[in-house]
Amino acid sequence: MSGSTKPNPELRVAAPHRGQGPASSSSKDARAVRSGLALREALLSLLERKPFDQITIRDICAEAGVHYATFFRHHQTKEGLLDDIARSQIEQLNQLTLAIREAASFEAGFQALCAYVSEHRVLWSTLLNGGAGAAMREEWLRQSQKVAAVVAPINSWLPPELGTICAATLIAETIAWWLGKPEGEYSVEAIAGILHRMLSTSIIAPD
Amino acid sequence: MSGSTKPNPELRVAAPHRGQGPASSSSKDARAVRSGLALREALLSLLERKPFDQITIRDICAEAGVHYATFFRHHQTKEGLLDDIARSQIEQLNQLTLAIREAASFEAGFQALCAYVSEHRVLWSTLLNGGAGAAMREEWLRQSQKVAAVVAPINSWLPPELGTICAATLIAETIAWWLGKPEGEYSVEAIAGILHRMLSTSIIAPD
Amino acid sequence: MSGSTKPNPELRVAAPHRGQGPASSSSKDARAVRSGLALREALLSLLERKPFDQITIRDICAEAGVHYATFFRHHQTKEGLLDDIARSQIEQLNQLTLAIREAASFEAGFQALCAYVSEHRVLWSTLLNGGAGAAMREEWLRQSQKVAAVVAPINSWLPPELGTICAATLIAETIAWWLGKPEGEYSVEAIAGILHRMLSTSIIAPD
Amino acid sequence: MSGSTKPNPELRVAAPHRGQGPASSSSKDARAVRSGLALREALLSLLERKPFDQITIRDICAEAGVHYATFFRHHQTKEGLLDDIARSQIEQLNQLTLAIREAASFEAGFQALCAYVSEHRVLWSTLLNGGAGAAMREEWLRQSQKVAAVVAPINSWLPPELGTICAATLIAETIAWWLGKPEGEYSVEAIAGILHRMLSTSIIAPD
DNA sequence: CTCTAATCGAGACGGTACGTCGCGTCTTACG
DNA sequence: CGTAAGACGCGACGTACCGTCTCGATTAGAG
Helix, strand or coil, X not given: CCCCCCCCHHHHHCCCCECECXXXXXXXXXXXXXXXXXXXXXXXXXXXXXXXXXXXXXXXXXXXXCCHHHHCCCCCCHHHHHXXXXXXXXXXXXXXXXXXXXXXXXXXXXXXXXXXXXHCHHHHHHHHHXXXXXHXXXXXXXXXXXXXXXXXXXXXXXXXXXXXXXXXXHHHHHHHHHHHCCCCCCCHHHHHHHHHHHHXXXXXXXX | CCCCCCCCHHHHHCCCCECECCCCCCCCCHHHHHHHHHHHHHHHHHHCCCCHHHCCHHHHHHHHCCCHHHHCCCCCCHHHHHHHHHHHXXXXXXXXXXXXXXXXXXXXXXXXXXXHHHHCHHHHHHHHHCCCHHHHXXXXXXXXXXXXXXXXXXXXXXXXXXXXHHHHHHHHHHHHHHHHCCCCCCCHHHHHHHHHHHHHCCXXXXX | CCCCCCCCHHHHHCCCCECXXXXXXXXXXXXXXXXXXXXXXXXXXXXXXXXXXXXXXXXXXXXXXXXXXXXXXXXXXXXXXXXXXXXXXXXXXXXXXXXXXXXXCXXXXXXXHHHHHHHCHHHHHHHHHCCCHXXXXXXXXXXXXXXXXXXXXXXXXXXXXXXXXHHHHHHXXXXXXXXXXXXXXCCHHHHHHHHHHHHHCCCCCCC | CCCCCCCCHHHHHCCXXXXXXXXXXXXXXXHHHHHHHHHHHHHHHHHCCCCHHHCCHHHHHHHHCCCHHHHCCCCCCHHHHHHXXXXXXXXXXXXXXXXXXXXXXXHHHHHHHHHHHHHCHHHHHHHHHCCCHHHHHHHHHHHHHXXXXXXXXXXXXXXXXXXXXXXXXXXXXXXXXXXXCCCCCCCHHHHXXXXXXXXXXXXXXXX
């Protein structure tokens, strides 16, 4: 992927993260943009081949064709780079997860969620089933909890805190499993159905 | 804990792991036993304070009051040491998880599971909520899948593979959450009830 | 000194060094002159505080309030900048050193030398006792040798090559020591006397 | 020199310098001795080819066939390594320099000094005329001043402080120049004579 | 009650990755 | 054109752990 002439457009959704310390200032230099992009693609490419925590920053740079020291002009750590790639994706997904409750029907909500994932299948497959799975699930859960803190709990027999954990975990695991299957083996509707049945009868069931 | 005169008896359940290369020969020397024990305690002690992957072997040795090189006479890697501590515990837990299906009632099965965890609260709390959480969950899931492969699926709307994942994950997350609470806030029965309600209405529900 | 409104006039004697590659073209732009001057002052200012070889080009630029890249439009290296500052000074001093031999008396020659140094006390003190001492002495000796090569030796018991080295070194060390003392502790005449006595009885003594 | 089967015995005179931080403890391990020796030889070998300050620690390690990180188990900086090599040599030389004053005659004292240098010609030639010349002269002067601080001044017209500087400098420069000549061009006696004549008529002359 | 072998502590070593810094070149945009 | 701003490739810096190793000291446990 490193030398790809057709850079993955999904990467563009992740904003350049500028703002604090070592991040770029305001996308001026064309070289900086190219380096940042190359680093993103390189990490994704490596994640398809080995676990995140045994990918070194030097690996990423070699894959990206970028000098080692240059990495730090874009990100503080490799976790930072992963965040850059993942944060916006997770955010959008969590928006959808939350929207399920207000959807016309739960079923429709789940379907929207699954459809979104399906549209970004390659990226999400890499993120969840590639080498960064554990980190992604943690980040997912973290964001879910932040978001769930402001909404009212659903039922009383299940402590809301635990409910959030279980719901987020179930959705994440199901989608991860789904993306691990060959494309087309399970349709969007099938997965949405499974999620609906699993969650609506228990976690989000009323008392 | 490093200089404790009252070694945690739960650690003894984990066999000394000897057998292959660098492990000791046959539990002969009393010094070797002492070193091995000290290492186990040291790792658990450190896990209460920081994540597993930023604990170094040197940290463990310092905590255990054991020379660095001596570590390798007991374990090949720190992951090996963690396994030594955790494997048998997870095995027993998985036996209980599996036994739920054949229990007099599901409820009774869940209760046995929770009771077991409760008896080993400190150890399990460290393992699941200490710094090795991610590794433990992965190991748990791995063992669950190995075990589930030989038993018949329960219902047809949920692919058995996914069922295993979700069941194992839900149980693990619920227990981890429970152990994170102050002792006594939720009784063994309460958690067993929650698990029963969550799982029996969905994952292990018949068609 | 960095923000001084009264730039040291002595710096002006050093020509802007243009001629080869990266140097400026022909003193056209007023900004270029200002930058060049600021760089000179900045280096001298820094030399009062730390050794030459742990002053970085970036230090100089920061001190001068000049952009890093701009440095290279004036000098190739920081050694080049030091040369710009020092060369003409050393040249004049060496002329005087040489003139001693043709002076009315040796004593008068030494006195002229010391008087010249005294007039430029601050600059010379920085150059010799600041962070660039070693480099300055080397440059001094180099120029002395170039100059001495064309004049006849004085006495036969002392190899002329060695005579040059010793004379140049003695003068340089004596002046450096003198400038390290509080101003006024030793008069121009006292130092000239010392130099005269040291050199005339040995190095420049006839057979 | 790096692969020499006949390691320079003069290097052994420099004690292993242990005492403070990263230095070795008490010459236990044979490997440590070998590494230390290799580093010394490597630096000397490199000093014959290029100036000290453009020799990198990596150069030294490569030349010595020693891993980069190992360097720091022996010395804190490359200056430290140079000191290790030079300190004892300079010390001995300064002892001789000092002994000149108490020698049967000055002439005899100078002769002892020159003879000593001549015996260690290669080493001293490298130290003074190799890439570390400036550093060596500074160290020489520093030690001379420390030593001279405790002895009575000789004459009154020359400030004792300056006398020390000039004497040390003259001796150092003369020897450096001598060692730069082909061996045999000037005899030990000839140089001793020059030193005697230069110094006894001026710096160490009585009032 | 020795004596021999396992175990240990101490730490040197080659390695790999870390994150930082300064270099000199270059691109970009401004005045 | 001269600057400010700063990205970039480069390569040395010094540090931290890794796992292997050589060394003695000591201390079992078998003879």
